[in-house]
Amino acid sequence: MLADRTGVQPNRLIITGGGDDALYRACLALLQPGRDIVLPTPTFEMIGRYARLAGGRVIDVPWPHGAFPREAVLRAVRPQTAMVCVVSPNNPTGAVATADDVRALCMAVPHALILFDLAYEEYADEPLMMAALEQPNALIIRTLSKAWGLAGLRVGYAVGTERVIHWLRCAGNPFAVSGPSARIAIAWLREGCDWMAQSIATVRRERVALHHLLAELGAMPLPSQANFVLARFAAASQVASGLARLGIAVRGFPNDDPLREHLRITCPGNAADFDRLCGALRTILRSRSEEQPT
Numbered sequence: 001m002l003a004d005r006t007g008v009q010p011n012r013l014i015i016t017g018g019g020d021d022a023l024y025r026a027c028l029a030l031l032q033p034g035r036d037i038v039l040p041t042p043t044f045e046m047i048g049r050y051a052r053l054a055g056g057r058v059i060d061v062p063w064p065h066g067a068f069p070r071e072a073v074l075r076a077v078r079p080q081t082a083m084v085c086v087v088s089p090n091n092p093t094g095a096v097a098t099a100d101d102v103r104a105l106c107m108a109v110p111h112a113l114i115l116f117d118l119a120y121e122e123y124a125d126e127p128l129m130m131a132a133l134e135q136p137n138a139l140i141i142r143t144l145s146k147a148w149g150l151a152g153l154r155v156g157y158a159v160g161t162e163r164v165i166h167w168l169r170c171a172g173n174p175f176a177v178s179g180p181s182a183r184i185a186i187a188w189l190r191e192g193c194d195w196m197a198q199s200i201a202t203v204r205r206e207r208v209a210l211h212h213l214l215a216e217l218g219a220m221p222l223p224s225q226a227n228f229v230l231a232r233f234a235a236a237s238q239v240a241s242g243l244a245r246l247g248i249a250v251r252g253f254p255n256d257d258p259l260r261e262h263l264r265i266t267c268p269g270n271a272a273d274f275d276r277l278c279g280a281l282r283t284i285l286r287s288r289s290e291e292q293p294t
């Protein structure tokens with residue numbers, strides 16, 4: 001069903017236990033001591049972990065915000081580079097690569113697999129899937145965990161050439177997705193399209209409103225094309241604990257130097273929770289600014 005929708009033969013697609021399982025399989029299949037992955041960071045932290053577990057060396061390229069650092073990525077590529085990773089929209093920044101980046105990278109690094117983690121693709125302005133599908137060295141990872149709203153189901157998939165997908169099949173267990181999960185996924189892929197379209201539209205509106213609210217309240221939000229906004233605060237941990245006291249969980253990065261004073265705030269995708277989030281942010285950030293000496 002997913003192969004049909006994607007427009008590829010089923011042997012070019014593998015169903016995995018979430019996008020995570022696909023990422024881990026790709027790292028196990030491609031990396032080993034003496035092989036590198038070029039990884040623009042900050043990004044989804046599991047990618048670096050899986051790469052190291054597979055014995056590969058992680059070459060970080062800074063991508064704190066803004067356009068995808070295509071030139072810096074190309075400068076980091078070596079003969080031993082086995083993978084180049086593009087997470088777009090990126091977690092936790094919400095920054096994106098372009099279809100031009102997709103084509104340029106795949107053509108400039110033909111000896112490596114270019115891994116496109118498109119977990120948040122549905123929320124972005126410019127989809128990258130089609131541009132990536134045309135490239136012989138692209139591996140695309142998708143998931144039902146984000147826009148489809150089924151994170152607990154643990155269903156994702158990867159699309160690539162028949163050869164690379166065969167490697168991924170060999171690099172993990174043969175029954176990654178349970179029968180009940182597969183059945184629910186099939187039903188939701190058939191019936192959930194309208195729900196998803198509405199939810200994406202709501203999240204996009206919330207994302208703009210949240211960005212404006214955070215800026216108005218003195219935080220520094222980054223432009224995002226995902227279902228969250230990353231923002232810098234004067235005292236991120238205090239804002240996070242204030243929100244937690246009001247029953248709202250956000251992602252902090254207390255052990256990550258460049259992100260220490262940042263919080264990633266997810267757009268809930270419904271009016272009641274979004275109002276609650278905005279009210280809580282107003283309460284906490286206004287009372288904090290009143291506490292500051294003038």
Ligand SMILES: Cc1ncc(COP(=O)(O)O)c(C=O)c1O
Nearest residue numbers: 018019020044091119143145156
């Ligand atoms: C960029 C990115 N890729 C992949 C994943 C893995 O998601 P899952 O395993 O739930 O599909 C996540 C989860 O947060 C993510 O942020």
